[in-house]
Amino acid sequence: MLLRHTPKEIKERSALTVNPAKTCQPVGAMYAALGIHRCLPHSHGSQGCCAYHRSALTRHYKEPVMATTSSFTEGSSVFGGQSNLVEAIGNIFTLYNPDVIAVHTTCLSETIGDDIGQIISKAREEGKIPAGKYVIHANTPSYIGSHVTGFANMVKGMVRYFPEKKAASGGAINIIAGWCEPADARELKRILFDMGIEGIVFPDTSDVLDTPLTGRYAMFPKGGVTVDRLKMTGSSAGTLALGAFASLPAAEELDARFKVRHEALDMPYGIKATDRFLDALMRISGKMVPVSLADERGRLVDMISDMEQYLYKRRVALFGDPDQLIPVTEFLVDIGMRPVYVVTGTPGNYFEERMAGILGDIPEAKFKHGDMFLLHQWIKNEKVDLLMGNTYGKYISRDDDIPFLRFGFPILDRTGHSYFHSVGYTGAMRFLERILNSLMDRQDRDAPEESFELVM
Numbered sequence: 280m281l282l283r284h285t286p287k288e289i290k291e292r293s294a295l296t297v298n299p300a301k302t303c304q305p306v307g308a309m310y311a312a313l314g315i316h317r318c319l320p321h322s323h324g325s326q327g328c329c330a331y332h333r334s335a336l337t338r339h340y341k342e343p344v345m346a347t348t349s350s351f352t353e354g355s356s357v358f359g360g361q362s363n364l365v366e367a368i369g370n371i372f373t374l375y376n377p378d379v380i381a382v383h384t385t386c387l388s389e390t391i392g393d394d395i396g397q398i399i400s401k402a403r404e405e406g407k408i409p410a411g412k413y414v415i416h417a418n419t420p421s422y423i424g425s426h427v428t429g430f431a432n433m434v435k436g437m438v439r440y441f442p443e444k445k446a447a448s449g450g451a452i453n454i455i456a457g458w459c460e461p462a463d464a465r466e467l468k469r470i471l472f473d474m475g476i477e478g479i480v481f482p483d484t485s486d487v488l489d490t491p492l493t494g495r496y497a498m499f500p501k502g503g504v505t506v507d508r509l510k511m512t513g514s515s516a517g518t519l520a521l522g523a524f525a526s527l528p529a530a531e532e533l534d535a536r537f538k539v540r541h542e543a544l545d546m547p548y549g550i551k552a553t554d555r556f557l558d559a560l561m562r563i564s565g566k567m568v569p570v571s572l573a574d575e576r577g578r579l580v581d582m583i584s585d586m587e588q589y590l591y592k593r594r595v596a597l598f599g600d601p602d603q604l605i606p607v608t609e610f611l612v613d614i615g616m617r618p619v620y621v622v623t624g625t626p627g628n629y630f631e632e633r634m635a636g637i638l639g640d641i642p643e644a645k646f647k648h649g650d651m652f653l654l655h656q657w658i659k660n661e662k663v664d665l666l667m668g669n670t671y672g673k674y675i676s677r678d679d680d681i682p683f684l685r686f687g688f689p690i691l692d693r694t695g696h697s698y699f700h701s702v703g704y705t706g707a708m709r710f711l712e713r714i715l716n717s718l719m720d721r722q723d724r725d726a727p728e729e730s731f732e733l734v735m
């Protein structure tokens with residue numbers, strides 16, 4: 280197998296990454312852009328980059344992902360991509376008629392130094408942008424950060440271009456949803472609805488990347504936050520940024536430009552993070568948590584207390600994106616497990632600061648901005664009971680015979696992640712069910728005949 284020869288001996292590395300726990304910035308920018316209604320992402324670079332970013336998203340969401348490209352050739356690589364982009368903008372509006380084109384850069388166009396803002400102005404001067412249509416952009420050089428950084432940059436681009444003070448929001452609360460599944464965005468909207476809160480959730484990929492099969496193709500599905508709603512975000516009552524890495528830069532920008540006060544929260548995975556999310560909603564809106572949500576919490580607590588014996592002190596290794604890892608690790612600690620190894624591929628001190636707080640009572644815990652090679656080495660030195668992360672973890676799981684729970688991005692070999700939410704109390708119940716199934720299936724598999732139990 281691919282990773283069978285991972286050595287136990289850990290050597291200090293500073294300039295070499297092996298099996299990165301991340302992908303490149305434009306993947307995130309493209310995903311965020313799809314959360315705007317009638318938006319066509321545009322990759323300013325070569326065709327190969329665009330093809331890779333589209334296929335990464337299509338493989339995870341099992342949906343066609345539409346995006347256009349500036350199709351750089353040798354000439355544009357030397358002289359810059361201005362003429363390609365100006366021509367592309369005209370062609371895209373003529374052929375596909377989106378409401379918004381969301382341009383992101385690639386390594387190549389960043390290295391050349393193309394000024395996208397200036398090129399968009401030129402396209403406008405040349406009449407390539409029809410009235411009532413928009414072109415926004417984000418710089419997404421892939422040699423820094425990760426797909427999460429690209430996502431954050433595109434969401435920040437949304438609040439740089441759209442909000443208007445004169446577009447009254449009626450006291451709505453902005454919810455910057457962070458990198459979550461379409462089902463999670465739908466669940467966030469359901470929670471707001473149940474609390475009687477008017478919220479503007481963005482980006483919102485529900486009904487974009489989880490659309491029903493109707494037999495009719497729609498280039499622009501019905502979902503996504505509309506431009507009119509994005510314009511209103513500048514006069515909202517407040518902003519909740521879910522996930523410091525993916526959402527906080529946009530919330531800060533909105534606050535700086537329009538004085539919309541913001542609060543950074545963890546994504547509401549697990550019980551405590553969901554509590555904090557609902558507390559913040561109550562504080563800003565003055566609305567109470569309805570009995571229906573309190574009951575969901577009660578059922579989650581009941582499930583934890585019923586099954587605690589299967590979870591207690593079980594060692595877990597996790598890898599993925601920091602906005603998910605922080606609340607998920609906290610949840611694992613809350614249910615009695617021991618998250619001993621946590622690795623993210625996205626740089627940022629905030630991850631390690633939070634992990635130090637969450638894992639302070641687990642002396643053997645290791646957490647780091649690093650790669651999956653390092654995670655595998657830690658596991659080889661002292662095994663875990665459960666591995667959690669994206670599809671790439673299946674190699675470690677197979678080589679070291681560890682139960683594996685798929686979570687995060689990308690998941691290329693299973694389905695369900697985009698249809699079933701993980702946020703909120705009900706999301707935590709599903710998460711808990713999947714953890715328990717992984718552990719109990721393994722217990723059944725390994726049980727000797729005399730202790731193979733019908734009732735567990």
Ligand code: SF4
Pocket residue numbers: 303304305327328331384385386387421422
């Ligand atoms: S890392 Fe750079 S060159 Fe490679 S696919 Fe991403 S944007 Fe393109």
